[in-house]
Amino acid sequence: MQEIDVAVIGAGHAGCEASLASARLGKKTIMFTMSFESIAMMPCNPNIGGTSKGHLVKEIDALGGEMGKNIDKSYIQSKMLNTAKGPAVHSLRAQADKAKYMAEMKKVLENTDNLLIKQQEIVKIILEDDKVVGILTNTGTYYKCKAVILASGTYIQSRCLTGENIEQTGPNGLKTAKKISESLKEIGIELRRFKTGTPARVDGRTVDVTKMEPQYGDLNVIHFSFDTDKSQTNLNQVACYLTYTNEQTHKIIRDNLSRSPLYSGVIEGTGPRYCPSIEDKVVRFNDKERHQVFLEPEGYNTNEMYVQGMSSSLPEDVQIQMLRSIKGLENVEVTRIGYAIEYDCINPLQLKHTLEFKHIDGLFSAGQMNGSSGYEEAGAQGLVAGINAVLKIDNRPPFTIDRSEGYIGVLIDDLVTKGTNEPYRMLTSRAEYRLLLRQDNADLRLTEKGYDLGLISEERFEKFKIKRQQIDEEINRLKKVFVGNSENIQAIITGKGSNPLKSGIALSELLKRKELEYHDFDKIDITRPKLSDDIIEQVITELKYEGYISRQQKQVEQFKKLEKKIIPENIDYNKVHSLRIEAAQKLTQIKPVSIGQASRISGVSPADISVLLVYLEQLRGRQC
Structure with a gap:
């Protein structure tokens, strides 16, 4: 042991x-x-x-x-x-x-x-x-x-x-x-x-990418991690390629549906709605003349390419036939055949x-x-x-x-x-x-x-606090910087297709205009600090969407109120009078911790929530 x-x-x-x-x-x-x-x-x-x-x-x-x-x-x-x-x-x-x-x-x-x-x-x-x-x-x-x-x-x-x-x-x-x-x-x-399920992988040497639309990465790479240094940016990016299925592809699939375990009844499990197999796409969207297919390299040291959009459990001979019906894949060789996978x-x-x-x-x-x-x-x-x-x-x-x-x-x-x-x-x-x-x-x-x-280091947390402070300080500064309707200002504004100013305005308000950007005012905003692109992005987003953000924050406040209304663990929903049987069954099964969670349960109506709120108030009154 x-x-x-x-x-x-x-x-x-x-x-x-x-x-x-x-x-x-x-x-x-x-x-x-x-x-x-x-x-x-x-x-x-x-x-x-x-x-x-x-x-x-x-x-x-x-x-x-x-x-x-x-x-x-x-x-x-x-x-x-x-x-x-x-x-x-x-x-x-x-x-x-x-x-x-x-x-x-x-x-x-x-x-x-x-x-x-x-x-x-x-x-x-x-x-x-x-x-x-x-x-x-x-x-x-x-x-x-x-x-x-x-x-x-x-x-x-x-x-x-x-x-x-x-x-x-x-x-x-x-x-x-x-x-x-x-x-x-x-x-x-x-x-x-x-x-x-997963699509086939193919030998990239047998793919004619000249017949496909290249898909390139961004020149200005944004990283996923706060800790990643910009100097680590990979400049040697590869291209992916876009092609399409066609009527011939769809005919091959329709003619062989009886051999698909998905349609022959062999597959017992439930598949994903938002990532369907190519068989599903052809059957469910039979009005579409074509579907996108992306060829994606699997790495620098391999010729294998992933055929995004062609997930399939059809037999190998059918998969090869349908792949070779697609533009750019006429002579393709399959390295790994696609398959469906069932699991507990x-x-x-x-x-x-x-x-x-x-x-x-x-x-x-x-x-x-x-x-x-x-x-x-x-x-x-x-x-x-x-x-x-x-x-x-x-x-x-x-x-x-x-x-x-x-x-x-x-x-x-x-x-x-x-x-x-x-x-x-x-x-x-x-x-x-x-x-x-x-x-x-x-x-x-x-x-x-x-x-x-305890999962974020002290060093990273200090960098984070500096970033947060810089964002707050820049938003506050822009609210205090006022610009008039001078010729220079008017030229900048009208040059971007925006309405001219009639009087002075805070730069923060000016930047709320959709067509105006932060760097449009580099030359006239003389107190502007030097900030990183990600901080500028935060500042501009907070300003441009301030009204919408404020509205959602009020919605969150209401959400939080319901989340704070805690439901006792030992509540017997069968004793809550006027609660529908379906609601009582669902609440008993899921055991929500709050009114907020209860309101999101399928089968629990707003009327059920009202009944539950009244019952909880009565329960608290009896306990007092």
Whole structure:
């Protein structure tokens, strides 16, 4: 028998963040993996970030996680998405060198104090009085531990499907975990079956990129991590390429739908709505003449390219045929065929906001195990689970982020309050306060929390405080700088297509005009300090969107009031008169901690909330 503090089951993006958080906070931690080759593996798309996902990575970094630092060390192309839209939806996306991403993360893990990595399969979780006390490996080794974090990704009872070929295997042909499902069921955990998929990889030498539209990265690279030095910017970025499916491609797919396990009834799991297979796209959007296909290099030292947009479980011969029908891929050679993967995961309604199971003390779950999809969603959950495992052991108050504080809060609240009937993907539309939760201010929102937890260094925190002070000082300065309607000022304003001034105005008010920018006034604003681009961006965003931001802050105040109305743990909803049966059942199942959470449960109406509020007031009156 060996004694440890925290056992992390799984070494994907959730497992890596959970293990690092636990070890960095001083706990003796072991991360168990089915294979060292699966550590921080990217079995699907070779990128980090993207729409809404970039927000998650920035937040992980602000709390002291590793994902942002790691992609900054291993990207081969970086691009800010949605720049034609408002700042709330700007999202950073970086193409990764897959091999380097894994190698860099593995290096960090192997050199972190208090952390050990073991290649062993966990087959049983041991409880005493509904509390975790240990785990058992397939070799019979028992580890006594104080907390366990399930971060098994898509490996539990997984099987990969390509046409009629079905293999009991995990992603990329790695070993599947066959035994832990029974252990989870034995301790009362509800499992479900989900599905995801991945496209083929092709030999880049057989791709004719001259027939495709090149997609280049940004010249002015923005990094994910606050700690990344600008001097580390990768100037040797690669291009990606855009092409399209066509009617011939769609005909090949339609003619072979009967051979797709997705449509023949072989696949039992529920797939992701927002990342459908190419078969799904052709069937569901049959009015579309074409679909986008991106060819993305998988690294500097490989010829493999990822065919983004062509996820499929069709037989190999059909996949090759449909790929070769696409412009630029007429002579393509496939190196790895696409497949669908089915796996066991949990119903996340069983979890608290800390990601601890409601009915099992010390057992946490994170990542795709919770029914989510994506590296970034997994990393965010892993970090939160790792932090809370440590706080649980130390008998300290739990750590949570609410919906008004971060995308991480939206992600976790959606999972544990609303649940999910399909692999959950983060979307900007899910965040009701997204103008406040921009990716560019993630450090301003969350760094102090990371510092208080002990995951942000003193040096970084001092740099952060200077940045915050400079932003505040510049906003206040601009409110005090007044400009008149001189010829110079009028020339600047009208030259940018803005209405001329009739009288003097504060520069802060002038900069609220959409067409005017900070640097337009460099020559006349003589008291202007020298500031970095990221500070200027914050200043301008705060000024231009001041009215909208103020409105959302008032909405957050109302949200916070409902979140502070705590519901007693022992409440019997069947005794709440006038509460509908469906609402009572949902409230009993989910056990919301506040009126705010209760109001977000599917099946609980505003009328039910009113009834509940009245009941709680009466309950408090009787207690007084």
